[in-house]
Amino acid sequence: MTRRALQDSDCSIQRSLEVIGDPWTVLILREAFLGTTRFSDFVAAIGISTDLLADRLAVLVEAGVMEKRPYSEPGKRTRYGYLLTPTGMELRVVLGALQQWGDAHRLLGGSPSMERRSRTTGQRLEVAFVDESGQAVALGDVEFVPSAGQRGVQV
Amino acid sequence: MTRRALQDSDCSIQRSLEVIGDPWTVLILREAFLGTTRFSDFVAAIGISTDLLADRLAVLVEAGVMEKRPYSEPGKRTRYGYLLTPTGMELRVVLGALQQWGDAHRLLGGSPSMERRSRTTGQRLEVAFVDESGQAVALGDVEFVPSAGQRGVQV
DNA sequence: CTTCTGGCTTGGTAAAACCAAGCTAGCATC
DNA sequence: GATGCTAGCTTGGTTTTACCAAGCCAGAAG
CATH class of the missing domain: 1.10.10.10 (Winged helix-like DNA-binding domain superfamily/Winged helix DNA-binding domain)
Known part of the structure; x- marks a missing residue:
């Protein structure tokens, strides 16, 4: 292409x-x-x-x-x-999402070679959808809707 | 490739x-x-x-x-x-991240044609790194570290 | 048994990937 | 100031892939 x-x-x-x-x-x-x-x-x-x-x-x-x-x-x-x-720099979230999906579904028995952590707290990080308060929401709660105000499309 | x-x-x-x-x-x-x-x-x-x-x-x-x-x-x-x-289905987060980045940096003056919303609350959603409690963290707080316990790599 | 249609499959051409080799600008050395 | 060295490209030629159009095939309707 x-x-x-x-x-x-x-x-x-x-x-x-x-x-x-x-x-x-x-x-x-x-x-x-x-x-x-x-x-x-x-x-x-x-x-x-x-x-x-x-x-x-x-x-x-x-x-x-x-x-x-x-x-x-x-x-x-x-x-x-x-x-x-x-x-x-903002593409890090795209790379992070790719990496996370690969960790979960493309390793075929191996273990991830890299992980994502908070620099300040050391907690393991994930990439997820978050709402306006910054709280993660479940994948099933996500819908893609046209911006112009048409009805939502369930995906 | x-x-x-x-x-x-x-x-x-x-x-x-x-x-x-x-x-x-x-x-x-x-x-x-x-x-x-x-x-x-x-x-x-x-x-x-x-x-x-x-x-x-x-x-x-x-x-x-x-x-x-x-x-x-x-x-x-x-x-x-x-x-x-x-x-x-889990690839939705990858597509969401791509879409979000394109909305922010590739529209060249236009407005996004689609947006991501919560099905239950209707809130606008973003893709972000979240910690173990599900709370979003700033991009600058994210680091990629080798899993095997070597020292972290600042990215 | 012919026709229609969705879902591929194939053939041929144009584009891109790929590999190796060559070029170039700036500095170092002689 | 001529020569050499090197990082960073650039070019040529071959192989692979994309692309487009046309054709094939199986199942159902008529």
Whole structure:
């Protein structure tokens, strides 16, 4: 599927997929969340070819998810690193949801290699739907409704 | 990227991408959550070609995300529908997170076409990290740590 | 036994992934 | 100031996949 085919939809899921609909891109983001910033480190960490990495990073920069920023180590030449923007940081919840689902349904007997914890309390964290008070609600209580005020669609 | 290249990783994100790493698959799931079950309805709703739809549905069935189930309308021949399994239902949080991010960062001036609400209270819902008590925590408080007890990785 | 229709399947072309090799800018060294 | 080194791309050529159109097939109606 081409990125072009996803464009100009009024569906936010589809619009998100323009940017992160590619598996390589998700793996790039995973590494970025783990602290990777340099081109060669992404290559080494996820085994992507350099042409694809250059292409995907350009898409992420264009979309405002990552920022290409020069930096200088003392006595070395200027280099470039790719850093997550605040917009990009918010994708953590998407990656977290993917990881959580994979932990539950795709491990085939193994155990999760990573977990999500609160930095302040150390509690194990989950990704869930929450209401206006910030309290989690059951999956079965969630419905998707059109914004324009049409009747709700049970999903 | 081939599905094969993602296999046999111990990373749950990567394992999840084996199943839902394709944009078409995400759109199929979106329609499934909106109630679509029939092959031809998926084709009409998302504009996918029939060969790809057959392939992606087979992957989803194989992964236990959807179930192919015969049904008979009175006086009609037996047909097949594709229904989300409980495993598939849990992907709603992934789709919800994607939608939420797209609402916030990919609409370019438009307004969201769908929103997520509580069926019982009608409150607007968000996708977020929650602690063991079910209370949402701030994104900045989330860290990913290796499960085996190594020191935490700040992300 | 012919027709219709939903659900795939196949064939051919266009696009993308993939791999290897090559290029380039900036600094270091000679 | 010429040469070398290296991170970060860029390009060429091949394989794989997407895509589109057309065709096939099984079951039910007529």
